[in-house]
Structure formats: C-alpha cells, structure tokens
Amino acid sequence: MYIYLNGNIIRREEAAISPFDHGYMYGLGLFETFRTYNGHPFLLDDHLARLNNGLEELDIDYQCKREDTLSILEQLLKVNGLQDAYVRLNVSAGAGDVGLQIAPYTEPTVIMYIKPLPLNGTQEKEGVVLKTTRNSPEGNRRLKSHHYLNNILAKKEMGSAPAKEGIFLTKEGYIAEGIVSNLFFVKDGIVYTPSLETGILDGITRQFVFSLLEKLNITVKEGFFTIQELLKSDEIFVTNSVQEITPIVRIGNHFYPKGKHTLVHRLQTIYNQVCQSLWSKRDL
Numbered sequence: 175m176y177i178y179l180n181g182n183i184i185r186r187e188e189a190a191i192s193p194f195d196h197g198y199m200y201g202l203g204l205f206e207t208f209r210t211y212n213g214h215p216f217l218l219d220d221h222l223a224r225l226n227n228g229l230e231e232l233d234i235d236y237q238c239k240r241e242d243t244l245s246i247l248e249q250l251l252k253v254n255g256l257q258d259a260y261v262r263l264n265v266s267a268g269a270g271d272v273g274l275q276i277a278p279y280t281e282p283t284v285i286m287y288i289k290p291l292p293l294n295g296t297q298e299k300e301g302v303v304l305k306t307t308r309n310s311p312e313g314n315r316r317l318k319s320h321h322y323l324n325n326i327l328a329k330k331e332m333g334s335a336p337a338k339e340g341i342f343l344t345k346e347g348y349i350a351e352g353i354v355s356n357l358f359f360v361k362d363g364i365v366y367t368p369s370l371e372t373g374i375l376d377g378i379t380r381q382f383v384f385s386l387l388e389k390l391n392i393t394v395k396e397g398f399f400t401i402q403e404l405l406k407s408d409e410i411f412v413t414n415s416v417q418e419i420t421p422i423v424r425i426g427n428h429f430y431p432k433g434k435h436t437l438v439h440r441l442q443t444i445y446n447q448v449c450q451s452l453w454s455k456r457d458l
Contacts, residue, residue: 175254175288175289176250176253176254176288177189177250177285177286177287177288178246178249178250178284178285178286179191179283179284179285180283180284180285183249183250183253186287189285191266191283191285192268192269192283194269194270194271194272195266195267195268195269195270195283196266196267196268196269196270196275196279197266197267197268197283197320198266199270199272200267200274201319201320201321202232202234202266202267202279202319202320203234203264203265203266203267203283203319203320204225204228204229204232204234204264204265204266204317204318204319204320205225205262205263205264205265205318205319205320206221206222206224206225206262206263206318206378207260207261207262207263207414207415207416208221208261208263208378208415208416209258209259209260209261209291209415209416209418209449210247210251210256210257210258210259210261211258211449211450212257212258212450213248213251213257214449214450214451215243215244215247215261216415216449216450216452217378217379217382217415217452217453217454217455218240218243218244218453219240219453219454220378220381220382220454220455221263221378221415222238222239222240222243224318224376224378225238225263225265225318226238228317228318228319229265229282231313231317232267232279232317233277233278233279234265234267234268234278234279234282235278235279235280235282236265236282236284238263238265240453243263243286246286247261247286247288250286250288251288254288254290256288256290258290258291259288259289259290259291260288260289260290260291260416261286261287261288262285262286262287262288263284263285263286264283264284264285264286264287265282265283265284265285266282266283266285266320267279267282267283268280268281268282268283269281269283291416297420298337298420298421298422298423298432299337299338299339299412299420299421299422299423300337300338300339300422300423300424300425301338301339301340301341301352301410301412301422301424301425302332302335302338302339302340302341302425303340303341303343303401303425303426304328304331304332304340304341304342304343304353305331306324306327306328306331306340306342307342307343307344307345308324308342308343308344308345308350308351308372308373308374309324309373310373311373315370315376316370316373316374316375316376318375325353325354328340328342328353329353332353339352339353339354339355339412339420339422340352340353341357341404341425343401344372344373346398347400347401348368348372348398348399348400349368349372349399349400349401349403349404350368350372350373350374351368351372351374351375352412352414354414354417355377355412355413355414355417355420356368356374356375356377356379356380356412356413356414357404357410357412358383358410358411358412358413359399359403359404359407359408359409359410359411360407360408360409360410360437361403361406361407361408362408363392363393364392364393364394364395365387365392365393365394365395365437366394366395366396366397366399366403366407367380367394367395367396368396368397368398368399369396369397369398370396371398372398377413377414377415378415379413379414379415379418379419380413381455382413382445382455382458383413383419383441384455385455385456385458386441386444386445386458387441389458390440392437404425405425405426405428407430408430408431409421409430409431409436409437409438410422410425410430411438411441418442418445418449419438419441419442419445420438421436421438
C-alpha cells in the first residue's frame with residue numbers, strides 16, 4: 175500500500191517522521207477521515223473546512239485546498255488500484271524543540287493514508303453504554319485531534335466487537351456520542367441528538383444528517399438527554415464518515431426497528447443516491 179507524506183508518494187513501510195514532531199510529542203495535530211465512492215470523495219469540502227478551521231486555531235500554518243487534496247488523492251487511488259476507499263488526511267505540527275511552543279508552526283507534517291474498505295460493512299449495531307465517561311474538550315470545542323486516549327480506553331472496555339458501538343455518557347450522566355460516531359434517536363417523529371455543549375465532536379455526517387432532515391421537514395432537537403430517554407425512543411442510529419448512517423437495533427434488553435419503514439432507512443436511501451457526487455452538505 176502507498177501513502178502520501180510531505181510531497182511524496184511512498185510505500186507505507188518507508189514512511190517516517192521526526193521524533194521531535196509535536197504531533198507525536200504533544201498530540202498537536204488534526205485529521206479527517208472520509209470515504210471515496212467510485213473515486214469521488216464524499217463531502218470533501220466540508221471535511222477540509224473543518225480541518226482548516228482547526229489548523230488556524232492551533233496556529234499550524236497550513237491550509238488544505240480542494241485541488242491539491244484531489245491531486246494527492248487521485249494519485250493514491252491510482253497507484254493503489256482503488257476506487258472505493260477509506261482515506262485519512264493528517265496534518266501535525268511538525269518538528270520543534272523539546273518543550274511547549276507558542277509560536278506558529280510553519281513546517282507541518284502532512285500525510286494521506288488510504289486503505290480499501292470491506293466489501294460488506296456492518297449493516298446494524300448493538301449499542302453498549304460505557305462505564306468510561308466522555309472527557310471534556312481540551313479547548314472551547316472538540317477538535318478532531320490526536321488526543322484519542324479517552325476513545326482508546328472506551329475501546330479497550332468494549333473489546334473486539336465490530337458489531338457493537340460504545341455509547342459515552344458525560345460525567346453528569348447525559349448521553350454524548352459513540353466511540354467513533356455521533357448519536358441520534360427518534361421519538362414521535364422528532365429527531366433528538368446531544369448538544370455540542372456535551373463536549374462531542376461536530377461530525378461531518380452529523381451535519382449532513384441535519385441538512386437532510388431540514389430538506390425532509392423533520393424537526394431536530396439538540397440538547398441534554400438521559401439514558402432513560404434514549405432507551406424509550408422509537409429508533410436509534412449513529413453516524414460517521416466511514417460507517418455512514420447505521421441503525422442501533424439493541425441496547426441491553428431494549429430492541430429497536432430496522433428496515434424500509436424506518437427513518438434511518440429513508441436517510442440511508444438518500445445518502446446512497448448522492449454519495450458519488452456531493453462535495454458539501456450545502457449542495458443538497
């Protein structure tokens with residue numbers, strides 16, 4: 175498998191970064207993961223906008239442009255013989271001295287990873303309420319950063335369970351998000367999802383679902399919700415850019431519907447219609 179590293183397409187076994195990269199030393203770096211469908215990077219503009227806003231906030235002097243990103247991506251798809259792929263675009267601060275730095279970073283490390291996706295992904299999941307609570311963001315909002323210890327601890331709690339998704343609660347006991355997903359539930363025709371004030375990531379697919387629901391004239395309410403409210407819902411689903419829109423069919427002894435009569439199926443259908451062409455949720 176080939177990847178991109180600072181201007182070069184190289185074999186993954188050849189890749190190396192400086193041990194003084196502050197992305198490694200202090201976790202100062204951001205990334206985006208997205209899918210390509212028949213070569214098209216779904217919602218790429220939204221991913222780049224979030225990444226670029228975060229880089230500006232972290233004083234990393236680098237901006238990812240669509241044309242440059244596409245050029246790298248097209249090379250990687252071609253050399254790896256892929257059309258449908260998982261892609262991770264990673265920008266870390268780059269090498270610095272030992273010690274915390276307040277000056278802007280001007281020579282970041284830029285990597286694009288790529289790998290094939292399984293032919294048949296998980297079609298549904300079981301939700302598991304975690305004992306590990308969701309930590310609060312390092313700053314005013316959660317960035318998609320290298321700070322993943324909380325997620326890793328939750329994953330260790332779950333063990334190897336690809337058909338399950340752990341559900342974080344905040345330390346106050348409100349539902350937050352999945353280990354690698356945003357969480358939605360439906361009750362009496364209204365869609366509910368945790369507020370960003372719970373400390374969750376504002377996922378790109380989460381934003382896309384908001385736009386979809388607006389087009390469908392379906393009410394969405396963000397807020398602070400308890401596990402009891404979640405368990406009493408009519409439907410539950412989770413979203414991320416790789417697993418797309420996935421129904422949760424069970425949490426403990428509580429079971430939830432799936433299939434063509436559900437809202438999640440309706441959302442999945444529209445997703446599948448636009449995933450090979452849409453650059454941004456604004457284009458819906």
